[in-house]
Amino acid sequence: MATMAERTFGQIPGYPEGTTFDSRAELSEAGVHRPLMAGISGNARDGADSIVLSGGYEDDKDLGDEIVYTGHGGRDPRTGVQVSDQALRGGNLALAKSSLEGLPVRVIRGSRHASPYSPESGYRYDGLYTVDDYWHDVGRSGFLIWRFRLLKVPTVPSAAERVGEGRADYSAAPRRETTVLRVVRDTRQAREIKALYDYRCQVCGTRLEGPAGPYAEAAHIRPLGAPHDGPDTPDNTLCLCPNHHALFDHGGLVIEEDLTMTGAEGRLTVHPRHRISNEHLRYRREHYRAPEEEPRPAARTTT
DNA sequence: GGGCCCGCAGGG
DNA sequence: CCCTGCGGGCCC
Numbered sequence: 001m002a003t004m005a006e007r008t009f010g011q012i013p014g015y016p017e018g019t020t021f022d023s024r025a026e027l028s029e030a031g032v033h034r035p036l037m038a039g040i041s042g043n044a045r046d047g048a049d050s051i052v053l054s055g056g057y058e059d060d061k062d063l064g065d066e067i068v069y070t071g072h073g074g075r076d077p078r079t080g081v082q083v084s085d086q087a088l089r090g091g092n093l094a095l096a097k098s099s100l101e102g103l104p105v106r107v108i109r110g111s112r113h114a115s116p117y118s119p120e121s122g123y124r125y126d127g128l129y130t131v132d133d134y135w136h137d138v139g140r141s142g143f144l145i146w147r148f149r150l151l152k153v154p155t156v157p158s159a160a161e162r163v164g165e166g167r168a169d170y171s172a173a174p175r176r177e178t179t180v181l182r183v184v185r186d187t188r189q190a191r192e193i194k195a196l197y198d199y200r201c202q203v204c205g206t207r208l209e210g211p212a213g214p215y216a217e218a219a220h221i222r223p224l225g226a227p228h229d230g231p232d233t234p235d236n237t238l239c240l241c242p243n244h245h246a247l248f249d250h251g252g253l254v255i256e257e258d259l260t261m262t263g264a265e266g267r268l269t270v271h272p273r274h275r276i277s278n279e280h281l282r283y284r285r286e287h288y289r290a291p292e293e294e295p296r297p298a299a300r301t302t303t
Numbered sequence: 304g305g306g307c308c309c310g311c312a313g314g315g
Numbered sequence: 316c317c318c319t320g321c322g323g324g325c326c327c
Contacts, residue, residue: 024310028324036323039309043326054309072308078319080309090307090326110309 007042009049010104010128017127020119021108027052032125033108039072040091047098048091048131051150052123054110056080059139059147062115067107067129070139071095071146082141088211092146096212099131101191104153128153134212190218193237193274201241202269203253203261208241217245221255222280228287235277238268251288255281262289 011017012032019032027033033050035041039057042048051069053060061068071092074084088096098105107126109118117126129150139145199214200207208215219238222230230236240248244264247253253263257278260267270276 025323035308035325037308037310038325041325052309056309060309070309075308077308094326113309 007046007049009047011106015125017125019125021123021125023122024052027108027123032106038091040094042091042094042098044089044093044097046094047101047103048094048105049098049103050106050108051095052108052110053113053115053118054123055112055114058082058141059137059145060113062109062113062117064117065152067150069095069148069150071148074143074145082139082143082145085144086136086146088136088146093212095131095148096134096146099134099148100210100212100215102130104128104130105150107150187232189232189234190237193218193234194239196271196274197239197269200239200269201244202238203240203244203248203264205269206241216240217242219245219248221277222283228283230280230283235275236280238276251290254285254289256285257281 008031012030015030015032019030021027021030021032024033024036028036033041033052039052039054040048041050053062053067053069057070059068059070071086071088072090073086073092074082076083086092095105097103105128107129108123109115109126110123111119111121118124129152131148132151133149134146136144136146194216197216198207199209199216201216216239219240220230220232221236221238222228224230224232238248244253247263253261255261255268258267259270
């Protein structure tokens with residue numbers, strides 16, 4: 001009956017960047033940031049979809065396009081003073097998950113946030129950011145804090161992504177160079193493929209694991225976007241470790257028709273519930289495998 | 304249902 | 316200004 005509204009990642013239709021709100025209640029009603037008090041909206045499974053910078057956290061840094069946001073926890077609720085260490089759970093784990101999955105986070109600034117980028121009054125939606133990095137530090141209080149570096153996403157996505165509903169088809173996955181080359185966002189189906197393989201590389205079986213959980217990459221067999229126009233569908237997606245993803249993208253790993261591999265040992269691991277398109281594999285071989293270096297006539301002659 | 308949280312209003 | 320009480324919604 002009272003089903004929880006679906007968490008929406010990305011921009012909320014009807015509320016473009018720069019939209020202002022009088023109160024947290026207005027922000028909540030619009031769905032731009034649902035919690036009325038908490039600074040982080042999200043959970044450990046899906047990631048964080050929005051945050052609010054509203055002052056009060058002494059270790060925050062705001063450079064406009066770059067924000068170092070402080071996690072929550074360890075504060076006396078009355079005084080706001082840090083009285084113990086923070087842990088990687090709750091909203092903190094949600095932000096870490098967003099970093100692992102490359103999900104966009106809506107950023108809202110409040111007037112009480114001491115920064116040249118904060119609004120005069122109320123709250124303002126300031127666009128989408130990715131969680132580029134997260135780590136722990138000793139804050140000014142002397143207690144452990146979790147810190148999240150957020151970088152502004154320069155382009156505005158055309159459609160919002162919804163978790164739990166199957167209409168997440170993107171024509172392209174934008175990339176951005178940061179400390180590493182990282183996918184800005186994965187589609188729902190890409191995350192499902194990674195889950196199906198339990199984040200193990202289909203080539204080597206490697207499973208990378210950090211404090212917030214496992215990390216793998218979704219690789220497209222026939223690339224997205226013009227002129228390849230590969231679909232963002234499970235039969236065109238592989239779950240790979242970063243090395244084999246890069247090797248695959250750059251033609252150093254070729255998957256043959258019988259799933260043996262050139263550039264790696266053995267056969268590609270394929271889950272029984274994962275159908276991979278032979279057509280897309282063929283396209284990849286035809287366009288990315290190193291061409292045979294055959295001696296050719298210097299000039300074509302007609303007889 | 305318990306506990307948490309970057310609100311908010313009101314009073315001193 | 317600071318402090319207090321009272322909170323709604325949501326995560327676990």
